[in-house]
Amino acid sequence: MQYLSKEEVVDRFRHYRFIKNQLLEIIGGWVQFLPEIEIKIQYGRQLHHDALHSDLLKQRLNYLGARIDSRQMAYPGKKFMSYLEDVWHSADHTVIKLYTVDVLIRSLLVDVIREHLDRTSVPEDKASEDILRRIVSDDYARISWANSAITELDPQGEILNESIKERLRAKIAESGGFMGSNEPGTLFKKEFPYSKHPVRPSSWKIIEDAGSYSEKNNSFDNIEGKRRLLHDLIDGELCSIERLGKMLAEFPDLPWEMKTQLAKQAWDESRHAEAQIRRLKEFGGKPGQYPVNYWGWEVDVNRPDPLERLAISNMTFESEACKHMSNWIEMARATGDEESARLIEFILMDEVTHVQIGKRWVEELTKGDLEHYNRVLSYPEFVLQTLRPKGIKMDDLASN
Numbered sequence: 128m129q130y131l132s133k134e135e136v137v138d139r140f141r142h143y144r145f146i147k148n149q150l151l152e153i154i155g156g157w158v159q160f161l162p163e164i165e166i167k168i169q170y171g172r173q174l175h176h177d178a179l180h181s182d183l184l185k186q187r188l189n190y191l192g193a194r195i196d197s198r199q200m201a202y203p204g205k206k207f208m209s210y211l212e213d214v215w216h217s218a219d220h221t222v223i224k225l226y227t228v229d230v231l232i233r234s235l236l237v238d239v240i241r242e243h244l245d246r247t248s249v250p251e252d253k254a255s256e257d258i259l260r261r262i263v264s265d266d267y268a269r270i271s272w273a274n275s276a277i278t279e280l281d282p283q284g285e286i287l288n289e290s291i292k293e294r295l296r297a298k299i300a301e302s303g304g305f306m307g308s309n310e311p312g313t314l315f316k317k318e319f320p321y322s323k324h325p326v327r328p329s330s331w332k333i334i335e336d337a338g339s340y341s342e343k344n345n346s347f348d349n350i351e352g353k354r355r356l357l358h359d360l361i362d363g364e365l366c367s368i369e370r371l372g373k374m375l376a377e378f379p380d381l382p383w384e385m386k387t388q389l390a391k392q393a394w395d396e397s398r399h400a401e402a403q404i405r406r407l408k409e410f411g412g413k414p415g416q417y418p419v420n421y422w423g424w425e426v427d428v429n430r431p432d433p434l435e436r437l438a439i440s441n442m443t444f445e446s447e448a449c450k451h452m453s454n455w456i457e458m459a460r461a462t463g464d465e466e467s468a469r470l471i472e473f474i475l476m477d478e479v480t481h482v483q484i485g486k487r488w489v490e491e492l493t494k495g496d497l498e499h500y501n502r503v504l505s506y507p508e509f510v511l512q513t514l515r516p517k518g519i520k521m522d523d524l525a526s527n
């Protein structure tokens with residue numbers, strides 16, 4: 128077998144990066160539509176992994192001489208592009224999504240990379256080998272996770288039966304693969320209808336009218352208060368994974384570093400949700416036991432300007448949550464609940480960073496455009512003054 132030349136390695140890395148970025152966008156866009164909380168949480172982590180892989184590929188491309196953005200990704204041919212578009216529009220049920228993207232597309236990528244590894248010469252290209260081994264190892268883990276999740280969600284194969292599997296496998300086989308052709312395809316846009324709220328399990332009670340939402344007078348100094356506050360916080364973490372995923376899908380042209388930070392944030396929020404669910408269960412509660420409301424979601428994810436979204440969620444809601452968390456830590460400690468205090472201390476540090484991420488990108492992307500900067504920063508004020516439902520005080524965003 129012949130070793131790959133430097134040019135061939137560059138060409139392949141560009142195509143792997145395309146797939147990783149598509150996984151990031153497709154999964155990101157889907158998170159809000161999944162009813163299963165555990166899958167949402169896993170997808171938050173996956174967003175970070177796929178962004179990280181893409182980033183490693185990008186760094187190596189820089190070393191190999193492909194230094195500008197436009198040379199760091201290559202589009203596959205038309206057939207594969209329309210295959211992806213079809214996947215985006217037609218994978219309706221969670222198990223179909225998992226099978227198509229996390230089993231079939233990831234397996235396709237892993238197969239191509241394994242063949243690449245066989246043709247990698249070391250030590251001269253050891254840097255590429257290390258990156259590819261990491262991707263293969265992480266993606267194998269994701270494929271095996273997806274297969275178990277499918278078995279758990281659809282044990283009898285009622286949704287994903289053998290004939291559907293066969294049809295999905297045939298589609299990807301006919302796509303011509305992602306390694307390019309003479310006629311590169313154009314990328315489809317991932318668009319979303321106006322969203323009132325993200326999808327939750329059918330057992331959850333969603334209060335559509337925020338004005339009648341009266342679940343908020345709780346304190347972190349008693350068990351019932353802790354259950355309710357943690358419950359709200361968990362739902363907020365899920366909304367964050369979902370809104371960040373949606374942003375990655377909707378705005379592929381945001382600066383790369385910003386996208387990696389948003390993907391990392393999605394993983395932070397996943398870990399927060401997991402840790403809080405664990406604590407909620409220790410207090411005898413469970414996700415979905417209290418009603419939830421999504422006015423904060425609606426005023427964020429439908430804005431056409433991604434910076435306005437960061438201004439309302441990262442810079443305002445998350446900053447407000449930080450204040451409340453500091454208060455909960457004190458209150459937990461004062462009442463002898465060291466475990467909650469310890470847990471929230473970790474989460475608070477991440478949240479402070481999320482506020483800074485929002486601030487940084489709003490400032491950087493409005494540099495030299497004072498009108499835009501002012502418009503972005505006045506959005507949260509407008510929301511709080513005019514769109515905030517009567518029943519919801521600013522304090523209620525994470526009240527204690």
Ligand SMILES: [Fe+2]
Nearest residue numbers: 364395396399
């Ligand atoms: Fe969080």
Ligand SMILES: [Fe+2]
Nearest residue numbers: 367445478481
């Ligand atoms: Fe956060």
